[in-house]
């Protein structure tokens with residue numbers, strides 16, 4: 001960023017240079033108004049800082065003369081003054097200064113210049129869906145966006161825009177829409193379509209453009225979900241600043257979502273196998289089982305343990321053991337339904353919670369898994385597993401309720417929860433191991449094996 005300072009005080013200019021020495025800012029300077037104006041005839045800095053007393057003129061006169069230079073009309077002009085009286089400040093704003101800084105308040109000046117620098121060096125690329133029915137306005141605005149390197153898709157109606165949003169694979173960074181459009185869908189209609197659309201489009205920032213600069217309409221448009229509003233005819237810098245703010249805001253939100261997702265993954269996903277970990281299981285299994293039991297749905301807890309895994313590790317090495325763990329996880333995934341929970345409980349032990357299958361179906365699923373593990377032989381290594389099941393199936397649940405009723409008890413009186421199912425499945429697993437491994441055992445809670 002280039003900063004131009006006009007101040008007669010050599011030492012003050014040096015202090016500013018020192019203050020901004022850590023920023024990526026080139027500073028040029030002049031010590032009086034005429035030298036400053038002469039310099040600015042051939043240079044276009046990113047911002048101009050002017051002291052009030054310039055020796056040969058004051059800052060108001062300086063600014064008046066500077067206004068003749070149209071190429072600087074969009075350049076921010078800052079007044080550096082020691083005069084903090086409200087009247088003086090008002091005069092300075094009336095004269096056209098963008099912002100006023102108290103000379104001794106270096107931190108505030110530094111923050112303002114830092115923001116300006118971030119913005120000036122912001123080289124964002126963007127895909128824009130631009131909806132405007134008047135060709136001349138569309139040409140002018142498209143040119144503004146294309147001149148900063150944005151890719152603009154221009155259409156004239158809300159219907160065309162909706163179709164493109166539906167079909168496009170790569171999402172747009174922003175939708176810029178006029179309120180009056182060709183066809184039946186208005187700009188506000190399009191905003192509603194986007195905000196109430198599918199999850200791929202409903203968060204796209206929207207900049208609404210209108211020929212009517214009327215407050216009620218602005219508020220109405222913002223309430224419908226536009227991120228900002230700009231009235232025609234607009235200034236190029238104003239338009240781009242609003243569009244960039246919307247795009248950057250969306251990017252910041254997306255980054256936050258990605259960070260949350262990464263945190264979730266770290267906390268709940270087993271890094272070796274990519275399936276849920278014990279933390280996730282402890283958090284959600286109880287809720288899932290409780291809700292299944294409350295609705296009298298069947299629920300099964302499957303506990304799978306690789307047989308003599310320690311020997312495999314010892315003989316084939318830890319990395320080979322890891323491959324077996326990954327193979328078992330993918331077999332479990334391939335045999336699961338979307339609402340099952342699959343987790344690596346720890347070491348070579350896996351848990352699957354299955355909803356609403358009867359005993360026979362659960363046994364068949366477990367048997368398939370056992371067989372596939374035995375046949376997989378990753379890296380040519382034979383491995384088997386033992387599976388313990390605790391099945392609380394629907395029919396049994398009803399029998400249980402009847403049984404409890406006959407002894408004057410209700411289902412709430414018995415502890416049928418995650419811990420109980422886990423314990424029962426663990427008994428089954430123990431039974432499977434004891435009976436020689438590579439087999440499935442079931443414990444139906446009403447007829448425990450132990």
Ligand SMILES: Nc1nc2c(ncn2[C@@H]2O[C@H](COP(=O)(O)OP(=O)(O)OP(=O)(O)O)[C@@H](O)[C@H]2O)c(=O)[nH]1
Nearest residue numbers: 305306307308309310311313318319321322347348
């Ligand atoms: N490769 C690998 N091994 C692991 C990992 N986590 C735990 N283990 C090993 O898994 C083995 C688990 O063995 P155990 O469950 O005690 O017993 P086992 O050899 O499987 O015998 P049974 O269960 O009685 O059939 C231990 O040797 C652990 O060191 C891991 O992430 N990768």
